Amino acid sequence: MRLISDPVRLLLTLPALLWALSFHEFCHGFAAKMVGDPTAERSGRLTLNPFQHFDLLGTLMLLFVGFGWAKPVPINIRYFRHPRRDLIIVSLAGVAGNILTAIITVLFFRFAGTRFYLVTGQAGLIFLYQMVSINMGLAAFNLIPIPPLDGSRVLEAFLPYKYMHIYNWLERYGMIILLLLLFTGVINVLFDPIIRLLWNLLPY
Numbered sequence: 001m002r003l004i005s006d007p008v009r010l011l012l013t014l015p016a017l018l019w020a021l022s023f024h025e026f027c028h029g030f031a032a033k034m035v036g037d038p039t040a041e042r043s044g045r046l047t048l049n050p051f052q053h054f055d056l057l058g059t060l061m062l063l064f065v066g067f068g069w070a071k072p073v074p075i076n077i078r079y080f081r082h083p084r085r086d087l088i089i090v091s092l093a094g095v096a097g098n099i100l101t102a103i104i105t106v107l108f109f110r111f112a113g114t115r116f117y118l119v120t121g122q123a124g125l126i127f128l129y130q131m132v133s134i135n136m137g138l139a140a141f142n143l144i145p146i147p148p149l150d151g152s153r154v155l156e157a158f159l160p161y162k163y164m165h166i167y168n169w170l171e172r173y174g175m176i177i178l179l180l181l182l183f184t185g186v187i188n189v190l191f192d193p194i195i196r197l198l199w200n201l202l203p204y
Contacts, residue, residue: 009130012123016130017062018050020098020138021070025053027097028073028090035086037079045073067141067182067191072148084157091153098139099201105131106202132202140195144187147174 026048029040040046045053055071062068080086109116109128116124145151147170156167170177181187 009126012126013130013134016127016134017059019048019131020101020135021059021068022048022050022053023097023101024094024138024142025070025073027093028075031090031093032073032075032079035079035089036081037076037086037090039076039079040073043074061182065182067137067187069138069142069149087157088154091150091157094150095139095142098135098142099198102132102135102139103202105135106204110203136195136198136202140191140198143194144190146178146181146190147171149178 025045029046032040033046053070053073055069058069058071060068075090077083077087105128113125113128116128120127142150143154145155152167152171152174156164159167178187181190
């Protein structure tokens with residue numbers, strides 16, 4: 001998804017990209033609030049305003065490489081009533097939001113796609129396709145269990161306490177490991193089976 005080389009597609013993709021990133025982080029913040037953590041709300045991150053969630057490196061990665069992220073919503077597990085359960089709920093909320101967006105977009109296309117095409121033409125179809133592909137891609141990418149991605153938080157919740165030192169080491173060097181996997185292409189070994197599984201969830 002090297003959109004930077006196609007200005008027209010880039011223009012049509014930006015709304016889908018901004019929505020996917022903003023809604024992903026909003027869902028994290030909303031889920032955190034529901035389980036007792038007000039940190040995201042207090043820091044002004046319980047919003048769909050994309051500028052509140054903007055991360056320069058993550059956005060550039062999306063444009064140039066096809067993988068990326070937004071600025072993570074702050075959470076404080078000390079507010080959680082059931083720390084391990086609530087960590088899983090909050091971690092998967094962003095992924096769930098992206099998958100829900102993709103499902104709604106597919107349903108919209110199934111029931112109103114023809115009329116939408118007559119009004120918007122090819123541009124509308126490109127936008128709908130990008131809404132599905134970007135949201136599903138972001139969901140799949142975030143399920144990879146490498147910090148700072150959401151999948152690592154799920155891993156943390158299930159990891160026995162005696163192995164937490166391994167997770168702490170991984171968290172310390174997670175971004176470096178993630179960037180190395182991205183630039184070498186090895187990330188696809190983890191990403192491809194996840195995205196194939198998620199695509200099967202869509203109501204074709």
